[in-house]
Each structure stands twice: as C-alpha cells, then as structure tokens.
Amino acid sequence: MKKTTMALYDILGISSATICLVHCLLFPLLTILPLGLTHNPFIDLVFASIGLFAILKIIKKSNLLVSSIFIISMAMIWISVLVDIFLEIHLDWIFFGGIGMIVGHFLNYKSHKR
Template identity: 70%
Template sequence: MKKTTTSFYDILGISSATLCLVHCLIFPILAILPLGFVHNPIIDLLFASLGLFAILKIIKNSALLISAILVVSMSLIWISILSELFFEMHLDLIYYGGIGMIIGHLINYKLHRKQNH
C-alpha cells in the first residue's frame, strides 16, 4: 500500500510541477498576443498548493537529499508567488523551483520503484 501511495503522490507532484512550469513558460507569450489573457497569481497558488500537499506526504518517507530538494524547490516557488501577490514583482525563482520539484519527484519515484521491484 505504501508503494502505491508514494507513487501516487510522486505522480501528482510531477504532474503539478510540470503543468505549473508549462504555465509559467507559456503564459508570458500568450499575454503578449491580443487575446485578452491576464495573469492571475491565484493559478500559481493553486499549483503550489497541490505541490505542497504532495511533498508533505512524500518527505516523511524519503531520503534526506530528496526531502531537501523538494523543500528548497517549494520554498523558491512560494517566495516567487508571494512576492508577486504582495509586491507585484515577478521573480524567476519559480522556474528553478518548478524544475527542482520535477527532478525531486522523479528521483523519489525511481528510488521507490527500484526498492519495491
């Protein structure tokens, strides 16, 4: 049961981080086009909340390195989102945090698959 649960949270984290990263990379291009798109940091907050939920479940049973990668990456994402919400200042930290989240979840997923097979 733990194997399935950990895999589920890793897949949730990978999916959320990938969608967030695609959103962060594609949205500036869409905002330039006259389509009426307006950036809303609440969407970033939604992705970050999904990612936070996933890493809180994962770091309890993960190695220190994986936990550190996930916590530092999530911190970068939250710093970027909160700076945008409160100071209306966009930081590129969200890109590094998103990449770190994907890497951390992939490593954790592969380690758990290797241990359980």
C-alpha cells in the same frame, strides 16, 4: 500498499509541477497576443498548494537528498508566488523551483522502483 500510495503522490507532484512549469513558460508568450489575457498569481498559488500537499506526504519517508530538493524548491516557489501577490514583482525563482520539484519527484519515484 505504501509504495503504491507514495508513487501516486509522486505522479501527482510530477504532473502538477510539469503543468505549472508549462504554464509559467507559455503564459507570458500568450499575453503578447491580443486575447485580453492577464497574469493571475492565484493560479500559481493553486499549483503551489497542490505541490505542497504532495510533498508533505512524501517528505517524511524520503531520503535526505530528495527532502532537501523538495524543501528548497517549494520555498523558491512559495517566495516567488507570495512576492508576486503582495509586491507585484515576478521573480524567476518559480522556474527553478518547478524544475526542482520535477527532479525531486522523479528521484523519489525512481527510488521506489528499486
């Protein structure tokens, strides 16, 4: 039963991180078009909160490598989002944090398959 629950959190995390990464990569391109779209860092905050929920459930039962990837990636994402909200400076750390989250969830999911 635990493996099923852990796999569910991994799938939630992979999905959230992938959608977040696509959002972060495509949204700047959409702002070039005259559609009236502006960047809202609170959307990034929602993605970061979903990712934080998923990794807090997983981090206790994963190995040191996966836990380290999660902690570093989530720190990069949260720092980037908070700097964007409070200082209105967009850091590229969010891209690397998103990739790290996808890799971490994928490694954790693969370790449960064994």
